[in-house]
Amino acid sequence: MMHSLAHRFPGVRDGWARFDGPAGTQMCDLTIQAMTDWMASGLNGCGGGHFAAAIACDELVDRARHAVGQLFGADPAGVCFGPNMTSLTFAFTRAIGETLRPGDRVVGTRLDHDANISTWARACERSGAEHVLAPFDPATGTLPVQNVIDLIDSRTKWVAIAGASNLLGAVPDHRPIIDAAHAVGARVFIDAVAWAPHATIDIEALGCDALANSPYKWYGPHSGVLWMRPEILAELPVFKVRPSINTGPGRFETGMPNYEAIAGIEAASRFLLEEGMDQLSRYEMGLFEPLLSGLQAIDGVHVWGPSGMDGRTPTAAFTVDGLRPAEVSAALAADKVAVWDGHNYAIEVVGQLGLADSGGVVRAGISRYLDLDDVNRLLATVGRLAAGAR
Ligand SMILES: Cc1ncc(COP(=O)(O)O)c(C=O)c1O
The missing domain is CATH 3.40.640.10 (Type I PLP-dependent aspartate aminotransferase-like (Major domain))
Incomplete structure (x- = not known):
């Protein structure tokens, strides 16, 4: 597997795992x-x-x-x-x-x-x-x-x-x-x-x-x-x-x-x-696969959107039974994992999914500066939250 390009991004040297790329990425060198x-x-x-x-x-x-x-x-x-x-x-x-x-x-x-x-x-x-x-x-x-x-x-x-x-x-x-x-x-x-x-x-x-x-x-x-x-x-x-x-x-x-x-x-x-978009995409998808399958494997986690790897970007939307998305994102933030929650301005999407009143979804996206440790950290925190909410 290719390596993360985190060394090209001064903004990710602070220990945070930044899954907030779909809202805005860090700037490269x-x-x-x-x-x-x-x-x-x-x-x-x-x-x-x-x-x-x-x-x-x-x-x-x-x-x-x-x-x-x-x-x-x-x-x-x-x-x-x-x-x-x-x-x-x-x-x-x-x-x-x-x-x-x-x-x-x-x-x-x-x-x-x-x-x-x-x-x-x-x-x-x-x-x-x-x-x-x-x-x-x-x-x-x-x-x-x-x-x-x-x-x-x-x-x-x-x-x-x-x-x-x-x-x-x-x-x-x-x-x-x-x-x-x-x-x-x-x-x-x-x-x-x-x-x-x-x-x-x-x-x-x-x-x-x-x-x-x-x-x-x-x-x-x-x-x-x-x-x-x-x-x-x-x-x-x-x-x-x-x-x-x-x-x-x-x-x-x-x-x-x-x-x-x-x-x-x-x-x-x-x-x-x-860097080449095809190469960048290959790296991102390589990292997204364990994120998506990891979320899907956690009891009490519901992943919204396409269930497979085809026809998609490396962005996951999920909810945890018994917790509002904002509670999940706050708990992740306490572990220095940055994600967004809510509708993220896709109000028709959360409306059609019937999630408008329950706080939307948690959204985690892959960017070129993330690596497998970041993915595992997110999954560990979500796993702990889901187990605690049951
Ligand atoms: C799909 C999509 N369209 C439009 C926008 C709005 O972009 P901007 O902030 O550049 O106006 C966003 C921002 O999150 C977006 O994700």
């Missing part, structure tokens, strides 16, 4: 160094000018667009930067809302994080379009593609789906949904926030029309990235101030870019490209 170097360089300023620092700002953004484009197999001319996925998606759907009419339809899913639901719901409310959500299968925690395809009709303008569930880890079969949407002239937006940290994404091969993700979930800084087809970017009725650039990603990026974050995004992209 390259990210931290690139941001520090940029901030100390004297180049930090504003782009669009004729002096060296201004030119360097533009070059940095251009390099970062190319690095992100390379990471996701996408045309860099469609890469937009912003504060986080939610803000970028609200800006996107606000503009899309200008193109929607009463009678139009937007299809979403109940497997999604609310950032891919409320954003579209608001655009539909304001334009008079209809917003419908496909249910997932609560027994398996997976999204049957037919549930989405059944809702796609000639009125459909956009289909907004999860790259992966941030709570259950399920990765839908995107391709048939994209094909069904395109067959009626609709476009597809993918929320890849929970997917991008764990898998190779090739946007060109996938064929989606827009895809959003958050570098702070893949060892980068707090920030968001939204890619869209350059032709969509060119025609989108964006909300912008008059003097700002009206071509390329600059149309969509309001205000001054966060250059220091963009330096970090470029570095985090390079880190993933150098």
Whole structure:
């Protein structure tokens, strides 16, 4: 088995086992160094000018667009930067809302994080379009593609789906949904926030029309990235101030870019490209297997979502009989094991699973800096809690 890359992550030297990666990962050494170097360089300023620092700002953004484009197999001319996925998606759907009419339809899913639901719901409310959500299968925690395809009709303008569930880890079969949407002239937006940290994404091969993700979930800084087809970017009725650039990603990026974050995004992209997403995923899955089977083997523990290793990310959602998820996460924290509990903004998911009133789930995700000792520590604490609660 490959070794953990914990030595590349200064943030995990404090003895904590950090299973909170699905909420946000620690930054890798390259990210931290690139941001520090940029901030100390004297180049930090504003782009669009004729002096060296201004030119360097533009070059940095251009390099970062190319690095992100390379990471996701996408045309860099469609890469937009912003504060986080939610803000970028609200800006996107606000503009899309200008193109929607009463009678139009937007299809979403109940497997999604609310950032891919409320954003579209608001655009539909304001334009008079209809917003419908496909249910997932609560027994398996997976999204049957037919549930989405059944809702796609000639009125459909956009289909907004999860790259992966941030709570259950399920990765839908995107391709048939994209094909069904395109067959009626609709476009597809993918929320890849929970997917991008764990898998190779090739946007060109996938064929989606827009895809959003958050570098702070893949060892980068707090920030968001939204890619869209350059032709969509060119025609989108964006909300912008008059003097700002009206071509390329600059149309969509309001205000001054966060250059220091963009330096970090470029570095985090390079880190993933150098490590290789396939290799990273192999390591993560190798560690997730004992976590998943270990949780499933504990009496009194219920694992939600897909029961096997296929079609998923290395994120586990579980509950312990007789204990609220918050009690479990607090007990784990006492043993220096960091996990999240609750709905984690996937309110439709906990709603459909009937867990809204009982405090949601405990969520533990694998990141590249964890190792088998961390997994065993989590399992030992959960085992002790489950035995004590019986
Ligand atoms: C699947 C998914 N979508 C969207 C978001 C929102 O991302 P951001 O914090 O960048 O707005 C999250 C955050 O946890 C997420 O997990």
